[in-house]
Amino acid sequence: MSQKIFNTKTRKKEVFQPIEEGAVGMYVCGITAYDVCHVGHARAAVVFDVIFRHFRARGYRVTYVKNFTDIDDKIIDRANREGVTITDITDRYIRLHDEDMAALNVLAPTITPKATEHMADMITLIRTLEEKGIAYAVDGDVFFAVGNYPAYGGLSGRNLDEMMAGARVDVNDKKRNPLDFVLWKKSKEGEPSWESPWGAGRPGWHIECSAMSRRYLGDTFDIHGGGEDLVFPHHENEIAQSQAATGKPPVHYWIHNGFVKINAEKMSKSLGNIFPIREIIRQYHPEVLRLFMIQSHYRSPVDYSDTALRETRTALIRCYTALRQMKDLRAQSGGAGDAAGAAAGGYAKRLNDLAEKFDAALDDDFNTAQALGFVFEAARLINTVTTAEKKMPAAAKLAVCNAAAARFAHFGAVLGVFQSDPDEFFRADRSLEAAKRGLDIPQIESLIRDRDKARAEKDWSRADDIRRELAAMNILLKDAAGETFWSIE
RNA sequence: GGCGGCAUAGCCAAGUGGCUAAGGCAGCGGUCUGCAAAACCGUUAUUCUCCGGUUCAAAUCCGGAUGCCGCCUCCA
Numbered sequence: 001m002s003q004k005i006f007n008t009k010t011r012k013k014e015v016f017q018p019i020e021e022g023a024v025g026m027y028v029c030g031i032t033a034y035d036v037c038h039v040g041h042a043r044a045a046v047v048f049d050v051i052f053r054h055f056r057a058r059g060y061r062v063t064y065v066k067n068f069t070d071i072d073d074k075i076i077d078r079a080n081r082e083g084v085t086i087t088d089i090t091d092r093y094i095r096l097h098d099e100d101m102a103a104l105n106v107l108a109p110t111i112t113p114k115a116t117e118h119m120a121d122m123i124t125l126i127r128t129l130e131e132k133g134i135a136y137a138v139d140g141d142v143f144f145a146v147g148n149y150p151a152y153g154g155l156s157g158r159n160l161d162e163m164m165a166g167a168r169v170d171v172n173d174k175k176r177n178p179l180d181f182v183l184w185k186k187s188k189e190g191e192p193s194w195e196s197p198w199g200a201g202r203p204g205w206h207i208e209c210s211a212m213s214r215r216y217l218g219d220t221f222d223i224h225g226g227g228e229d230l231v232f233p234h235h236e237n238e239i240a241q242s243q244a245a246t247g248k249p250p251v252h253y254w255i256h257n258g259f260v261k262i263n264a265e266k267m268s269k270s271l272g273n274i275f276p277i278r279e280i281i282r283q284y285h286p287e288v289l290r291l292f293m294i295q296s297h298y299r300s301p302v303d304y305s306d307t308a309l310r311e312t313r314t315a316l317i318r319c320y321t322a323l324r325q326m327k328d329l330r331a332q333s334g335g336a337g338d339a340a341g342a343a344a345g346g347y348a349k350r351l352n353d354l355a356e357k358f359d360a361a362l363d364d365d366f367n368t369a370q371a372l373g374f375v376f377e378a379a380r381l382i383n384t385v386t387t388a389e390k391k392m393p394a395a396a397k398l399a400v401c402n403a404a405a406a407r408f409a410h411f412g413a414v415l416g417v418f419q420s421d422p423d424e425f426f427r428a429d430r431s432l433e434a435a436k437r438g439l440d441i442p443q444i445e446s447l448i449r450d451r452d453k454a455r456a457e458k459d460w461s462r463a464d465d466i467r468r469e470l471a472a473m474n475i476l477l478k479d480a481a482g483e484t485f486w487s488i489e
Numbered sequence: 490g491g492c493g494g495c496a497u498a499g500c501c502a503a504g505u506g507g508c509u510a511a512g513g514c515a516g517c518g519g520u521c522u523g524c525a526a527a528a529c530c531g532u533u534a535u536u537c538u539c540c541g542g543u544u545c546a547a548a549u550c551c552g553g554a555u556g557c558c559g560c561c562u563c564c565a
Contacts, residue, residue: 029565031565032564037565038565041565042565043565044565047565072563073563074563074564156492156561157492157493162491162492162561163492205563228493228494228559228565229559229560229564231493231560232492232560232561233562234564257565258494258559259558259565264557264558266558268564295502295512295513296501297502297503299494300494300495300502301494301495301558301559302501303501307500307501308500308501308514310514311500311501311514311515312514314513314514314515315513315514318513318527321528322528361503367503369502369503369512370502370503370504370511372502372503372512373502373511373512373513374512376511376512376513377511377512380529383528383529384528386528387521387528387529388520388521388528388529389529390521455523458523460523463523464523464524464525467524467526471525476526477525478525478527479522480527485527486526487526487527
């Protein structure tokens with residue numbers, strides 16, 4: 001089974017052919033470090049994290065580069081407003097970014113370069129373009145001449161004439177063509193600047209990615225990713241710069257993730273509907289947000305809402321419930337179990353089939369939604385064995401659970417979910433929900449103890465009174481063999 | 490104005506030429522249970538926005554209509 005990838009450049013699903021057998025070079029546009037990360041960043045991060053994880057699970061050696069843009073107008077604005085240096089700003093938001101990513105179980109990329117640490121690479125690239133007559137300097141600024149690069153527009157499916165007709169381009173007297181874009185920008189008084197052959201200035205936005213991807217992955221590499229909004233102009237310009245400089249196409253496969261909408265509206269500062277990751281995970285377990293992202297295909301738009309997250313939480317609880325049953329069963333009866341018994345029920349084979357289908361779904365353009373379907377089927381299978389199967393011998397159940405545990409470890413490792421111990425997960429979930437509703441956990445647990453006592457004495461009416469009292473607080477009780485399990489809502 | 494995408498059950502969401510149209514949430518009936526809950530079983534789209542066409546065969550391909558959305562300006 002070969003990997004397939006939808007390539008933005010050709011708008012087709014293509015069979016992935018790595019440049020070097022068994023290896024993948026992947027560059028993804030990271031954040032501009034001037035504010036905290038929001039749901040949109042979470043989606044991009046999770047999407048490419050799963051791609052990274054899947055490639056590794058399939059045995060590829062992956063070099064995953066994700067940059068930080070740490071010099072930019074927005075950063076300068078913020079630094080000026082706060083009266084601090086741009087490094088104060090970028091250090092702060094890179095740190096917060098790293099915290100958020102860790103919370104979401106996003107693996108650290110192989111290399112996380114910063115623009116400001118690659119000035120020499122950028123200047124070299126711009127000089128090359130200048131020497132080739134594709135860039136021109138005017139009064140300390142350097143522009144890329146789109147007219148001298150005939151393939152311009154190849155990624156986004158536009159051509160120069162159409163764009164000229166569109167006319168929504170900014171007016172700048174220095175540019176020869178309104179569509180020319182800046183490679184190097186002369187610094188104004190008091191702005192951060194770097195020395196260059198064109199005087200003190202700073203790089204344009206697009207050049208950093210051309211320079212850094214080339215530095216770490218070479219003139220041509222396998223995969224370049226980012227949000228769909230980056231297709232034009234950012235990635236279009238990146239291709240133009242790189243290819244004009246090196247004479248080679250920089251990227252074989254372009255992957256772009258879809259946007260997150262908020263309650264069916266575009267997320268924007270003016271609508272005030274930006275949800276920072278750190279705010280969301282105060283309300284929901286981080287795996288809820290993560291599962292929410294992988295429930296749909298990475299290219300479709302997703303609509304974020306509290307209702308959607310609540311439903312996702314219920315689905316995640318379903319999985320953790322299965323994992324908890326499995327854990328309990330394995331704890332009660334240790335050992336290898338009866339493999340023949342597991343095989344007899346057909347369970348071992350079904351688990352095996354599901355695991356194969358799971359991997360195949362991800363091979364097909366990273367279809368996490370489809371893969372998740374098989375995960376839920378596996379969860380049902382576990383529940384059947386642990387709770388519904390009445391006549392199955394314990395040793396056979398144990399063997400199924402052992403096999404299922406290995407499968408779930410794989411699902412979890414690739415999707416980046418199910419990373420908590422089930423008891424830990426429910427504890428965290430209860431405490432989040434209790435905090436949201438202002439409920440007092442020790443008080444709840446004391447009521448449950450009272451009820452357990454009443455039940456032991458077969459005082460059913462007292463037990464039911466307590467159940468009703470707790471139900472009024474949205475507390476749900478589940479009487480199990482030894483103890484009463486509870487959850488909120 | 491230019492470029493592109495999407496339309497599948499009450500809701501979310503896979504499926505892109507041919508087995509019974511995944512899966513999740515919600516609902517209903519049952520099993521289990523002191524009562525519950527969870528779990529399991531069954532059930533909820535004879536049909537994939539609409540109209541034409543291609544084909545032995547289409548949700549899936551082609552043409553058209555309608556509706557929604559994104560990009561073209563900083564943006565994951």
